[in-house]
């Protein structure tokens with residue numbers, strides 16, 4: 272059996288010892304790397320002929336952090352790595368770190384334990400642990416403030432943002448930035464200079480944090496801010512506490528950081544965020560698709576329809592430097608569409624996030640036309656015309672005729688049958704769904720809908736393109752509403768039943784917003800448009816998709832009839848005072864009338880727990896159905912859809928992860944409870960067989976655990 276190459280080696284270049292970390296893909300600090308570092312240190316310590324130690328990494332980057340996958344291993348602790356760092360820093364001969372790529376988390380902590388740091392020009396540095404619900408647990412909260420000052424350190428650790436090499440040099444985090452043939456050469460050159468200068472060790476842990484110029488209430492304010500802005504993230508508060516401790520003697524601060532880190536790594540929030548980190552990367556993998564599949568080149572994009580979605584979609588491509596042509600049916604619609612894009616860019620520039628030059632560059636990449644022939648040299652054309660099957664079929668037919676051979680034809684439909692649209696093009700192997708979310712230039716999610724005949728290279732190309740334009744892509748099969756809207760449908764259904772039973776929109780929204788949902792279902796649909804929502808329900812009814820239940824989404828249909836289209840008309844589920852939604856007695860009246868008309872009993876106050884269960888358990892159940900039917904590849908994909916596209920709280924890990932945390936047996940039991948109390952004539956509370964079997968399995972495991980105790 273071939274043995275795994277050692278992730279850490281120590282070699283010799285003249286009088287300089289070279290410690291090389293080679294642990295692809297990103298040189299993460301795994302237990303094997305920690306062991307390797309320790310062995311290499313033994314070798315260095317015992318060879319007094321060596322004048323300095325250089326730490327560098329092979330591959331695309333210096334260490335990009337602790338190995339997130341190892342955090343779940345039983346007994347994981349940061350202490351072994353921290354001991355290695357203490358040994359490294361404690362060496363009596365100079366230690367040089369040569370940085371390149373993304374020096375993140377544990378990687379930056381390793382660099383800070385070195386005595387001297389040199390970086391190649393494109394290096395980026397940061398402490399992104401907060402994004403995983405953690406704080407830097409290998410003395411980052413203690414060494415960084417000593418080096419860069421409390422204010423900057425707290426900013427970097429709290430935001431997780433990266434800074435470039437020049438900014439890092441200006442802040443004193445790296446000693447120099449220079450170009451070299453390779454990171455190894457960079458380090459060797461610098462190490463030789465350090466030795467020539469006779470510069471000895473320089474240990475950050477032996478320095479003191481500069482406390483001048485900070486207002487007396489600096490930390491009190493920072494803590495209050497963390498509690499107010501991030502109430503569901505314990506790491507936000509812990510970071511302030513740990514950075515504050517950097518003013519204490521090093522060993523005391525170290526103990527405080529260790530205590531906080533050990534608690535955070537076991538917190539449900541961090542586990543959820545770590546799950547999403549891997550789920551996001553897993554979502555990019557398509558089972559059965561060979562790695563060697565040749566991608567189609569995308570150099571020019573066409574978009575049909577310059578409405579709400581078409582304009583936003585076009586901005587994604589312009590932002591990525593890809594020339595894009597928008598084709599409309601009338602000059603007025605085209606002018607309006609391009610005008611909105613321009614205004615959007617200018618608003619961003621006014622906030623200082625784009626320069627006037629960048630706005631010009633991006634607008635120059637966009638062109639408009641009324642002529643489909645302009646699409647003939649595009650590598651990808653996305654149709655974003657009105658949600659109407661006949662119209663879309665006609666557009667697809669025209670695209671099939673006008674697009675060049677090998678061009679990808681995509682549809683942004685939210686509900687229509689992608690296979691039928693693919694057939695209309697006459698080249699269904701080239702067709703795929705690209706379901707963007709509104710506002711399309713902002714929302715990170717892209718549902719990629721795989722048709723029955725979508726060619727593997729089309730799918731692979733679109734997944735890669737998604738990454739290029741900064742989206743997180745999830746593959747869905749062809750079904751009504753795909754993954755996200757299909758699950759949202761049962762969520763909206765229960766929201767409306769609760770309303771008819773007497774709950775107000777703010778009670779309904781409040782219940783899930785308390786869990787961290789960005790927006791409850793009523794605010795969400797008011798924003799998307801009651802008209803859009805109602806039309807979808809009506810169309811789905813015409814297509815025979817709805818249950819034979821007249822009370823089904825009766826409220827949204829009635830609001831639509833009354834012209835209450837949501838935020839844009841000043842009233843929908845809510846009434847709007849400016850942008851502020853307030854409960855409207857009119858809505859309560861409508862809901863009561865609907866309840867009366869459909870024989871639904873109004874009740875007194877409905878408990879918050881019931882609202883949460885009735886909104887989320889059917890949604891989770893639908894997620895299991897989607898898995899059962901093979902419409903999503905994995906539960907993590909569903910979690911990404913909901914966290915990246917629907918404002919589901921990331922610290923809950925997405926609905927499927929949350930389901931495991933709640934306990935599948937409990938969900939099944941509560942579904943049965945609602946079937947009994949609410950009635951189940953239309954199968955609303957029917958448990959998905961997959962959920963039922965997983966719950967039974969979990970129950971057996973837990974019974975075994977109990978009897979084993």
Ligand code: 3HC
Pocket residue numbers: 296297299335336337338339340349373375376377378380399400403405406407408409411549552553
């Ligand atoms: N641990 C384990 N695996 C990691 C990893 C990490 N810290 N960082 C990246 N990877 C893996 C990814 O899972 C992916 O694996 P795959 O190819 O099998 O899917 C591969 O490396 C490449 O990652 P990306 O697809 O994300 O590649 P990019 O080039 O887009 O981005 C990156 C590279 C900027 C390094 C990005 O991966 C990233 O931000 N990683 C996380 C960095 C991080 O959070 N570090 C802190 C970790 S916590 C820590 O250090 C605790 C310490 O304080 C004790």
Ligand code: NAI
Pocket residue numbers: 575576577578579580581598599600601604655656657658659662666683684685686706707708709799
């Ligand atoms: P919209 O009404 O804002 O824009 C549609 C545009 O298509 C109009 O500007 C219209 O002039 C143009 N158009 C119509 N027929 C055309 C033709 N034959 N050739 C060229 N252009 C034509 O609609 P919106 O909201 O942008 O929706 C477009 C698509 O995106 C629909 O399929 C919709 O379901 C989908 N979608 C919408 C979302 C939303 O929140 N608005 C979210 C996700 C998908």
